[in-house]
Amino acid sequence: MKIAYLQFYPSVVAEFKQLAPSNSSPVERQDYLPIMLSSLGYTDHDAQIHSSPEGASFSVCSMEEALKGRTLFDQAWPLRWKLPSVAALGQNLRPDRFQNFKRTVLALPLDSSMAMRTRLTWEQEKYLRNYFGEKKFCLLYKASVQEFAGQNLLYKCQDQGPTMVVVYSEKYVIGVYLQEGFQENKVSTTLFTIQETGLSPCALGPCLPLSLFRYEETSDFFILLDKKTVTISSEIRKVLRLPSLSGDTFIQECEAFRCDELLDERKTRGIVGLCSNLLDALRNYKPYGDLVHQTRILLLGPIGAGKSSFVNSVKSVFKGSITHQASVGCDRNGISDKYRTYSIMSKNDSGPLPFVLCDSLGLSENEGLHTDDICHILKGHTPDRYQFDFRKPITPNHPNYIHDPLLKDRIHCVVFVFDINSFNQLSCELVAKIKQIRRDLIKHGILHLALLTHVDSLTWITKGDLLDIYSCNPVKVKLGVFHRLFGFALSDILVVSNYDSEWQLDPVKNMLILSALKEILYTANGFLEDLPLNK
Amino acid sequence: MNMLGLRGSYRNTKVTTRLTWIEEKILEKLLGNASLTLLYQSNVHKRCTLEMTKKCSLQGSTMTIVYLEQEVVGVFMLEDFPDKDSKKTSTCAWFSFERNKISSGISALVLNTLVKVNSTSLQMSxxxxxxxxxxxxxxxxxxxxxxxxxxxxxVKQSQYLECEIFRVDGIKNNPGFIKKMVTARQHRGKFLSTLRAYRPYADLVSEVRILLVGPVGSGKSSFVNSVKSSFQGRLTRQAIVGSDKSSITTQYKVYSIKDEKNKETLPFMLCDSMGLEDEKEAGLCTDDIPHILKGCVPDRYQFNPREPIKLKHFTYAASPPLKDRIHCVAFVLDINSVDTLSDKMVAKLKKIRKDVVDCGVGCVALLTNVSDYDEVLDNNLVNMTENMTSLNQVQNVRNMLNIPVANILMVSNYASERMLEPLKDVLIFAALQQMLRAADDALEDLPLEDTASDDGSFNNSSHIKNEGKLGEVKRREMS
Structure with a gap:
């Protein structure tokens, strides 16, 4: 596994920024990497941009490492370009590469936010969230910005509720969690270290928060900010799985966080509000130009990708309770072997909603949905409940064949459904088949989107992440991989988490399902708008 | 202090902002996709300026929010929060909105402000x-x-319900950036009304046609979608975009643009073409261009990379009227690949440029994928900044296609976003505006006899009576 970590100083970042759009996701930037990395011989890696007080850096690592947000520091060291000052820049750099250098640096002041940004990696934060519950860690104090002074830490953290203080030594991340935060009484205190394998906790029991930050002969643990040291007794070292060591450990950085609930009442209320707005918008959705009463959405995808689950999820959200009308299963032969069109009743009996979801047989290499059948479905020849035969497509001789389909019978938008965890394990044949289907759609001018399901079971993703799923590292990485594999534009890739095992609706899942559905329906409108006028 | 009674037992402090989730999101967006961290809350922390400065100094940019019964008033401060008994000047964004009605709008202005903290008060002037x-x-x-x-x-003076101070992370420490972000929405409105009010020069045509040409994957179709999205006020997809081995777009497509407000079509159309490729018999045929320019090619024409259009293909377009002709050509180029275009591609582009001149059509370049799109326009969002116009890429395009820098436009298409961004909209509108100006210049420049009235044999527009003649004149000129 080849891993490289390159650290760039602001100047180089500036040049890099010209190459890679700053609003692009880390993975998109990958496309620009060859230019930067050709000298190294690295070709096929994923890159991530990190910002730190020193400027910014980007790392290159394999997919698995990227998912864990991990980087390695000790390789590719020679590539580290150290630029002493702006004045000396001209001499150090090849003028042809840095023609715009001065201008760009002046135009790109470093983000002020870089100063107050945590050193915790995504993975470390995940470990903490797994242990202390779904928390949002709000950085209140950072010693390198607000001085190594106990007084300052106290100022920032007093009366903030549950608080966590983390110190970084050269090798370890050691923290202390104060359940009731900084106050004048004893509070329940937990020590922990974060290592490669995860979090090792050690409950200290009630402690005076202040006592943790001053020297006391009998104390098992204290941090002396002014001296930049942390002292841990040997018994506690054992519990924390730290190597036994006499004396103090030097610390490089200290950060303090308030621990907010990630999904508190305020956010839940906001999401419920958003969902009801979305529901209203979808109930009032009108197919473009009233050309049809209902837009037809075809779901295509490998067996077990979650097509029928998505139908059920949409039905459930509109019904207000979980329903399983479309039979779901991940039988190897694709359990939905009939063509089914699902119209969804709105809750208040005002008739069916203005869209129809069409569920098809799953795609697979040899068996599964026949490519010619797709063509018939798209044109509207295939009747509801048609029994698919993977050996041969429907023919006009079929008793229920729709001979003269109208615009309303046609498909107005195609959604490719994939399991986000396994789309990259599909066989080459199937990928090629899907790409070919996509090309045919493009040729016929049929708009299409991708829907990645099971996002909640993606490694490292927990429920709290669903709130802002598109900004989550593992999701960004996956979306980038998908984008490169199938060529969909990034904004045409949607993610959802279907209702599989739940008994109860969940506002956050509802939000994802409804926003995806909204995009799908408006895309169908784009197709209708694009039709030549004579039809 | 409300906590006094609890002394001796645990204090269950809970620091939660009064902003609703939606309000928080909208404010973060207003400041340019920032994130907010609550540092001080008056009902939880001590109600004195000392406590404010203890919590909020040395944190970077902050935002102070005061909640009244019906309204919320806030001041965003770019510089650090001042220490106790000190003052400093900072770029500040003042804003207000109605509680629980933030979606109906925020009033905001960016001002240089003196911020002063003394023992009893926090003053901003x-x-x-x-x-x-x-x-x-x-x-x-x-x-x-x-x-x-x-x-x-x-309200004038009042007791407030709560005062909160947040740290604002993730913004550029640059007054111009803040000013552009906060005022982008207002400017977007201005551009929108200008474009709505636009009428082609001397009403010679009812709709100006803008042709997009450029290498495969340079963002022609994305630009169509972006323009549509900006006018619709939400992300739309009508042109299929994405990436593949060859051009996704293989048809000539004419898109009219609808306005979100009154659902009317705007007086311009975007004509999307197949991408150009390096190889000879791949991508758009450069020989097709003159026919497109003259308006001979119908909507949805299927391009054939191997065989250029022959005029006899079309019964209709022997001498198309002025309204069917192209009035402005936009060379669409990815700013990141401008410097690395192959010689073959450059030759193709130059050839097209020549055809454009020959046909007397307006011409601009459109650079897409601009990463620092917030730096394209100056603080007042009226002109391009010198930093951007002096970029290598811009100079290269100028030299390659002989297009004045003022007509080398820069945008960032909607390709990976999930939401519109007012500043991107502004750039898109500004680019459109320049294209329309170029089209107007070309229309104005038409030979007089082209615009004089005649038999109008091809006339199917009430505005123009002379296209039949015009087409013929033009054709004669070219042959």
Whole structure:
């Protein structure tokens, strides 16, 4: 596994920024990497941009490492370009590469936010969230910005509720969690270290928060900010799985966080509000130009990708309770072997909603949905409940064949459904088949989107992440991989988490399902708008 | 202190902002996709300026928010929060909105402001005469007339319900950036009304046609979608985009643009073409271009990379009227690959450029994928900045295609976003505006006889009576 970590100083970042759009996701930037990395011989890696007080850096690592947000520091060291000052820049750099250098640096002041940004990696934060519950860690104090002074830490953290203080030594991340935060009484205190394998906790029991930050002969643990040291007794070292060591450990950085609930009442209320707005918008959705009463959405995808689950999820959200009308299963032969069109009743009996979801047989290499059948479905020849035969497509001789389909019978938008965890394990044949289907759609001018399901079971993703799923590292990485594999534009890739095992609706899942559905329906409108006028 | 009674037992402090989730999201967006961290809350922390400065100094940019019964008033401060008993000037964004009705709008202005903290109050006063004073111990807020007028408030002095101070992360420490972000929405509105009011030069045509040409994957179809999205006020997809081995777009497509407000079509159309490729018999045939320019090619024509259009393909377009012709050509190029275009591609582009000149059509270049799109326009969003116009890529395009720098436009298409961004909209609108100006110039430049009236044999537009003649004249000129 080849891993490289390159650290760039602001100047180089500036040049890099010209190459890679700053609003692009880390993975998109990958496309620009060859230019930067050709000298190294690295070709096929994923890159991530990190910002730190020193400027910014980007790392290159394999997919698995990227998912864990991990980087390695000790390789590719020679590539580290150290630029002493702006004045000396001209001499150090090849003028042809840095023609715009001065201008760009002046135009790109470093983000002020870089100063107050945590050193915790995504993975470390995940470990903490797994242990202390779904928390949002709000950085209140950072010693390198607000001085190594106990007084300052106290100022920032007093009366903030549950608080966590983390110190970084050269090798370890050691923290202390104060359940009731900084106050004048004893509070329940937990020590922990974060290592490669995860979090090792050690409950200290009630402690005076202040006592943790001053020297006391009998104390098992204290941090002396002014001296930049942390002292841990040997018994506690054992519990924390730290190597036994006499004396103090030097610390490089200290950060303090308030621990907010990630999904508190305020956010839940906001999401419920958003969902009801979305529901209203979808109930009032009108197919473009009233050309049809209902837009037809075809779901295509490998067996077990979650097509029928998505139908059920949409039905459930509109019904207000979980329903399983479309039979779901991940039988190897694709359990939905009939063509089914699902119209969804709105809750208040005002008739069916203005869209129809069409569920098809799953795609697979040899068996599964026949490519010619797709063509018939798209044109509207295939009747509801048609029994698919993977050996041969429907023919006009079929008793229920729709001979003269109208615009309303046609498909107005195609959604490719994939399991986000396994789309990259599909066989080459199937990928090629899907790409070919996509090309045919493009040729016929049929708009299409991708829907990645099971996002909640993606490694490292927990429920709290669903709130802002598109900004989550593992999701960004996956979306980038998908984008490169199938060529969909990034904004045409949607993610959802279907209702599989739940008994109860969940506002956050509802939000994802409804926003995806909204995009799908408006895309169908784009197709209708694009039709030549004579039809 | 409300906590006094609890001394001796655990204090269950809970620091939660009064902003609703939606309000928080909208404010973060207003400041340019920032994130907010609550540092100080008056009902939880001590109600004195000392506590404010203890919590908020040395944190970077901050935002102070005061909650009144009906309204919320806030000041974003780019510089660090001042220490106790000190003052400093900073770029500040003053804003207000109605509680629980933030979606109906935020009033905001960016002002140079003096921020002062003394033992009893936090004072902010702008050079233009706006004054806001917070008295933490009395929970009092003073706003002068100027604030009330400028932020469209209804109250003068009042007790506030709560005062909160947030740290604002993830923004550029640059006054111009803040100004552009906060005022982008207003400017977007201005551009929108200008474009709505646009009429082609001397009403020679009812709709100006803009042709997009450029290498495969340079963002032609994305630009169509972006323009549509900006006018619709939400992300739309009508042109299929994505990436593949060859051009996704293989048909000539004419897109009219609908306005979100009155659902009317706007007086311009975007004509999307197949991408150009390096190889000879791949991508758009450069020989097709003159036919497209002259308006001979119908909507949805299927391009054939191996065989250029022959005029006899079409019965219709022997001598198309002025309204069917192209009035402005936009060379669409990815700014990141401008410097690395192959010689073959450059030759193709130059050839097209020549055809454009020959046909007397307006011409601009459109650079897409601009990463620092917030730096394209100056702080007042009227002109391009020198930093951008002096970029290598811009100079290269100027030299390659002989297009004046003013007509080398820069945008960032909607390709990976999930939401619209006012500043991107502004750039897209500004680019369109320049394209329309170029089209107008070309229309104005038409030979007089082209615009004089005649038999109008091909006429199917009430505006123009002379296209039949015009087409013939033009054709004669070219042959």
């Amino acid at each position: 702008s050079i233009s005469g706006l004054t806001l004073i917070v008295y933490p111990s009395k929970e009092g807020l003073y706003l002068n007339e100027a604030v009330i007028k400028n932020l469209e408030l209804n």
